[in-house]
Amino acid sequence: MIRTQIYLPKSQLDKLRQKARRENATVSHVIRIMIGMNFPNSKPFETNRAETLLEAADRIGKLVDPDTPKDLARRMDHYLYERV
Numbered sequence: 621m622i623r624t625q626i627y628l629p630k631s632q633l634d635k636l637r638q639k640a641r642r643e644n645a646t647v648s649h650v651i652r653i654m655i656g657m658n659f660p661n662s663k664p665f666e667t668n669r670a671e672t673l674l675e676a677a678d679r680i681g682k683l684v685d686p687d688t689p690k691d692l693a694r695r696m697d698h699y700l701y702e703r704v
Contacts, residue, residue, distance in 0.1 A: 633647075636650055636651065
């Protein structure tokens with residue numbers, strides 16, 4: 621999937637948000653469905669949200685340096701501002 625940015629009038633964005641809330645979906649998902657309805661020959665977008673989150677967690681896990689302190693999140697100020 622490719623990230624993109626669009627500009628919408630507030631009234632259109634409000635309607636998209638309302639539709640997304642009614643359907644318990646994201647605004648992005650609603651937009652993809654609407655585009656798919658106008659381009660029926662395009663490949664439909666289907667995903668398993670849990671699968672997507674697991675893939676993201678896997679990618680983030682690969683970014684961690686083995687030398688990163690295990691308590692980094694808890695002691696961020698210490699590592700940033702105190703001299704070692």
